[in-house]
Amino acid sequence: MNTNYGKVWLVGAGPGDPELITMKAANLLKKADVILYDYLVNTDLLDYCQPHCQMVYVGKKKDKHTFPQNELNEMLVHYAEDNQCIVRLKGGDPFVFGRGVEEIMTLIEHDIDYEVVPGITSGVAVPAYMGIPVTARHTASSVTFVTGHPAKNGKNAVDWQSLAKASDTLVVYMGISNAAHIASELQQGGKGSDTPVAVIRWGTYAQQSMLKSTLNTIGADMQEAGFKPPALMVIGEVVNYASKLKPVIQTVTKQELSHV
Incomplete structure (x- = not known):
């Protein structure tokens, strides 16, 4: 050197x-x-x-x-x-x-x-702070981390339809502006329209907030709530654990999201 x-x-x-x-x-x-x-x-x-x-x-x-x-x-x-x-x-x-x-x-x-x-990546820590494990023995044996914002030159564009059945849990970074498109592509690839989705904003910060939805309604729900980046999206049955496990930091309600 x-x-x-x-x-x-x-x-x-x-x-x-x-x-x-x-x-x-x-x-x-x-x-x-x-x-x-x-x-x-x-x-x-x-x-x-x-x-x-x-x-x-x-x-x-x-x-x-x-x-x-x-x-x-x-x-x-x-x-x-x-x-x-x-x-x-x-x-x-x-x-x-x-x-x-x-x-x-x-x-x-x-x-x-x-x-x-190395540092702790948000793809694991942010869901955990909301009581969502990205894998669970009886629910999800695989997890995929994927960017929702591919390179501007179009290279390495994500094949969402192929991912639909390839992984139990999808953790999407930088995908908020493309959430409706991602949800549509996953459904066309065979993922059920009622698949749970969690969008978590400012995860692990005191002001973190979460919107729970499904693939069928996530686009409209995010628009109604005024949900903006920075946020992470978790797609899969593991999202249901959020109602059972204790979050690390208390979240705000859907009605309060537009004020955060």
């Missing part, structure tokens, strides 16, 4: 609750010279940082990116030129729909040392 550069750490910040960060991640934040952090990173985590640490917001929302991905990649190289410990703090886990591989490839091209620190 090029000794003229510092080291870049791609660190998973977890799903939102600041207590869900790993000890390794917290220790890195304490010694970081620069932190580049995402939109879905809980800023309470920045309290771990030392006063000298430079904090750079590089968050992305739908159709609104602070920096294009190629510029962000080059920023990592730029900060590595003058600093020893650079933390790229990413929501959830760096390798689960987090573009971590793209950033690492840039570091490899410049011969910059790096390390990945």
